[in-house]
Amino acid sequence: MVMDHHPEHPDVTAEMWTRIDTILDEHSSVPGSLIxxxxxxQDTVGYLPPPLLDYIAEGMNLASSQVFGVATFxxxxxxxxxxxxxxxxxxxTACYVKxxxxxxxxxxxxxxxxxxxxxxxxxFTLEGVxxxxxxxxxxxxxxxxxxxxxxxxxxxxxxLEDYQ
Amino acid sequence: MSKARMQLMLCSGTGCHATGSKRFHxxxxxxxxxxxLTDEIKIVETGCNGFCAVGPVMLVQPEGIFYQKLTxxxxxxxxxxxxxxxxxxxxxxxxxxxxxxxxPHIDDIPFFSNQVYRxxxxxxxxxxxxxxxxxxxxxxxxxxxALNEMSSEEIIDEMLTSGLRGRGGAGFPTGLKWKFxxxxxxxxxxxxxxxxxxxxxxxMDRSILESDPHVILEGMxxxxxxxxxxxxxxxxxxxxxxxxxxxEIAIAQAKExxxxxxxxxxxxxDFDIEIYQGAGAFVCGExxxxxxxxxxxxxxxxxxxxxxxxxxxxxxxTILNNVESxxxxxxxxxxxxxxxASIGTEKSKGTKVFALSGDINNIGLVEVPMGxxxxxxxxxxxGGIPNKRKFKAVQLGxxxxxxxxxxxxxxxxxxxxxxxxxxxxxxxxxxVMDDRTCMVDMARFFMDFIQDESCGKCTPCREGTRRILxxxxxxxxxxxxxxxxxxxxxxxxxxxxxxxCGLGQTAANPVLxxxxxxxxxxxxxxxEKRCPAKTCQALLKFTVDAExxxxxxxxxxxxxxxxxxxxxxxxxxxxxxxxxxCMSCYDKCPFDAID
Numbered sequence: 198m199v200m201d202h203h204p205e206h207p208d209v210t211a212e213m214w215t216r217i218d219t220i221l222d223e224h225s226s227v228p229g230s231l232i233x234x235x236x237x238x239q240d241t242v243g244y245l246p247p248p249l250l251d252y253i254a255e256g257m258n259l260a261s262s263q264v265f266g267v268a269t270f271x272x273x274x275x276x277x278x279x280x281x282x283x284x285x286x287x288x289x290t291a292c293y294v295k296x297x298x299x300x301x302x303x304x305x306x307x308x309x310x311x312x313x314x315x316x317x318x319x320x321f322t323l324e325g326v327x328x329x330x331x332x333x334x335x336x337x338x339x340x341x342x343x344x345x346x347x348x349x350x351x352x353x354x355x356x357l358e359d360y361q
Numbered sequence: 362m363s364k365a366r367m368q369l370m371l372c373s374g375t376g377c378h379a380t381g382s383k384r385f386h387x388x389x390x391x392x393x394x395x396x397x398l399t400d401e402i403k404i405v406e407t408g409c410n411g412f413c414a415v416g417p418v419m420l421v422q423p424e425g426i427f428y429q430k431l432t433x434x435x436x437x438x439x440x441x442x443x444x445x446x447x448x449x450x451x452x453x454x455x456x457x458x459x460x461x462x463x464x465p466h467i468d469d470i471p472f473f474s475n476q477v478y479r480x481x482x483x484x485x486x487x488x489x490x491x492x493x494x495x496x497x498x499x500x501x502x503x504x505x506x507a508l509n510e511m512s513s514e515e516i517i518d519e520m521l522t523s524g525l526r527g528r529g530g531a532g533f534p535t536g537l538k539w540k541f542x543x544x545x546x547x548x549x550x551x552x553x554x555x556x557x558x559x560x561x562x563x564x565m566d567r568s569i570l571e572s573d574p575h576v577i578l579e580g581m582x583x584x585x586x587x588x589x590x591x592x593x594x595x596x597x598x599x600x601x602x603x604x605x606x607x608x609e610i611a612i613a614q615a616k617e618x619x620x621x622x623x624x625x626x627x628x629x630x631d632f633d634i635e636i637y638q639g640a641g642a643f644v645c646g647e648x649x650x651x652x653x654x655x656x657x658x659x660x661x662x663x664x665x666x667x668x669x670x671x672x673x674x675x676x677x678x679t680i681l682n683n684v685e686s687x688x689x690x691x692x693x694x695x696x697x698x699x700x701x702a703s704i705g706t707e708k709s710k711g712t713k714v715f716a717l718s719g720d721i722n723n724i725g726l727v728e729v730p731m732g733x734x735x736x737x738x739x740x741x742x743x744g745g746i747p748n749k750r751k752f753k754a755v756q757l758g759x760x761x762x763x764x765x766x767x768x769x770x771x772x773x774x775x776x777x778x779x780x781x782x783x784x785x786x787x788x789x790x791x792x793v794m795d796d797r798t799c800m801v802d803m804a805r806f807f808m809d810f811i812q813d814e815s816c817g818k819c820t821p822c823r824e825g826t827r828r829i830l831x832x833x834x835x836x837x838x839x840x841x842x843x844x845x846x847x848x849x850x851x852x853x854x855x856x857x858x859x860x861x862c863g864l865g866q867t868a869a870n871p872v873l874x875x876x877x878x879x880x881x882x883x884x885x886x887x888x889e890k891r892c893p894a895k896t897c898q899a900l901l902k903f904t905v906d907a908e909x910x911x912x913x914x915x916x917x918x919x920x921x922x923x924x925x926x927x928x929x930x931x932x933x934x935x936x937x938x939x940x941x942x943c944m945s946c947y948d949k950c951p952f953d954a955i956d
Contacts, residue, residue, distance in 0.1 A: 231657035232640050270659040271640035289561035290792045291718035293806055330564030332718035333376040333413025344379035
């Protein structure tokens with residue numbers, strides 16, 4: 198079902214709306230596919246702005262409350278814009294024992310962002326994430342798709358300078 | 362299959378990937394090409410080998426020579442010396458931590474030689490993206506036997522005989538679960554695989570999925586026949602993209618070979634598997650929550666009964682087993698339940714995979730027979746504690762588990778024995794901690810995790826975990842009071858007894874376990890405002906012991922905050938108003954004069 202109007206939003210382009218309509222079209226009749234649809238929409242836009250959630254609810258024939266409920270339950274979904282580069286610092290036990298706290302401190306001091314925050318110029322988003330299962334490399338920091346293992350707090354700045 | 366004279370089993374698991382296996386692979390490929398050796402020597406990209414600590418690793422077959430910490434610069438020497446002239450390169454052998462002895466053969470390395478491979482029998486031995494390699498190692502033979510020669514009852518009987526218990530943590534007998542679902546009435550039934558591995562410090566499921574995806578498909582197919590299901594889902598963490606990609610490849614290949622889909626192996630049995638990506642919620646590891654999540658809803662648990670075997674996904678009879686459990690199934694069907702039960706203890710049969718990490722030399726994934734003492738796991742396989750530090754405890758079972766201290770290291774790996782010392786087998790995370798880990802802070806860490814992941818549906822878990830966390834934070838901040846210990850005990854009891862699901866029921870375990878074995882640390886924090894392990898920053902006050910100080914000035918040079926006053930031939934002094942408790946001086950002092 199393609200709806201006749203798209204809400205206006207600065208972060209959602211016309212191409213994105215077309216893609217979103219396709220996603221909703223493919224999933225609206227499949228029971229239980231809300232999480233999949235949300236994931237694909239987030240992949241398209243980068244995050245899930247609230248007007249988009251309302252649009253998804255309409256397209257999936259679901260109550261807005263249900264869509265908001267699911268989008269806020271799972272940590273994968275973000276209702277706020279994210280940075281161009283996502284730093285995922287593993288906060289699992291092994292990384293904790295090996296000192297991820299210090300690494301987070303260094304990032305906070307260097308870029309003035311804490312866990313869950315994005316820099317005003319959207320260069321970095323810092324996320325503390327659940328165990329990444331790479332405990333052999335603890336402490337682990339993942340920047341976009343690159344895994345950095347055995348990170349020394351002193352190297353943090355050097356590693357991050359490569360991401361603009 | 363390849364007729365190469367030499368096969369190079371190069372690990373491409375996440376650990377080795379991050380330490381540079383790809384660069385090594387490219388260099389090796391180029392060199393073999395240059396020397397015209399590509400027909401004789403074949404590179405096989407395998408899944409996780411398990412020995413992540415020394416990656417990138419490579420096993421040279423058929424000789425069984427094991428190389429570690431490889432870099433692209435090692436390639437010319439390896440090819441020239443070993444692959445052409447037959448002289449292995451000792452420089453790249455595994456080096457024993459204590460004796461410093463270099464060990465060339467994989468079978469002689471203690472990390473490997475003490476293991477027994479069942480769930481991980483194909484790790485590092487096959488290319489996970491080639492179904493023929495799986496089949497060549499008896500792959501899908503179990504499924505063929507189950508589908509063509511066995512009735513559902515016979516499969517369930519074999520599973521019951523094997524004594525296999527749920528490897529996800531709870532330890533419920535797998536055969537019994539299947540039996541309930543089999544007897545449950547319904548035209549539509551589901552087989553689910555729980556690959557939502559969430560325990561911090563556990564990575565066996567990811568590793569099995571990455572190194573041997575077909576074994577899960579085969580195990581699920583056998584389960585489907587046992588309960589008469591036609592549809593299966595693998596619920597996998599979205600973070601595990603490599604595992605998901607390999608599963609997708611495996612499913613497509615299995616369908617092409619007629620090993621999945623309609624009329625599997627001409628038996629008339631239909632079964633299809635779909636991958637469902639989780640969206641990041643720890644509680645979705647709980648079975649009823651996982652099913653709600655597949656239905657596209659908030660993953661919140663519901664009370665049981667009715668159990669999923671009667672009312673599960675979409676209210677249809679459903680079984681849910683963990684990745685490691687499924688990985689054991691094909692061999693049990695092929696070789697028989699008695700074969701599987703031939704190792705282990707009275708109530709815990711077969712093997713268990715552990716993820717060793719933390720302060721231990723041989724970090725990695727190991728599979729050991731049940732009944733092995735935990736001490737052997739830590740010291741023989743794990744190679745002991747690095748940097749000459751002292752062992753303090755091993756945390757088993759993640760946020761639902763507990764710590765096993767030195768005096769209980771001879772406990773056997775067995776569901777009941779481990780429970781007796783206040784920990785749980787859990788999914789197999791084994792995080793080793795040395796004497797610099799603060800146990801109060803560790804309890805706080807797990808409680809922080811749990812209260813964040815509590816879904817909020819039931820009050821005891823939502824409120825209880827938060828209140829416990831507040832008290833622990835206060836203690837770590839140096840604001841603990843005498844009454845806190847009693848409050849902690851009370852809160853732990855209520856949360857454990859009255860929470861709806863396993864998450865809340867076990868949430869207090871890390872607190873109770875550390876209070877049981879490390880009460881002196883709690884008391885030091887509360888009454889002496891001191892953190893013996895020097896972890897809790899608010900409680901750190903450094904002073905220089907004038908008698909031990911050798912006036913060397915190393916601490917002065919190490920201090921980033923100019924908090925140390927020192928002149929030549931004078932005892933150092935720490936200005937506590939400037940000190941930022943960074944521990945640089947403490948770490949640097951060779952005479953233990955700073956405390």
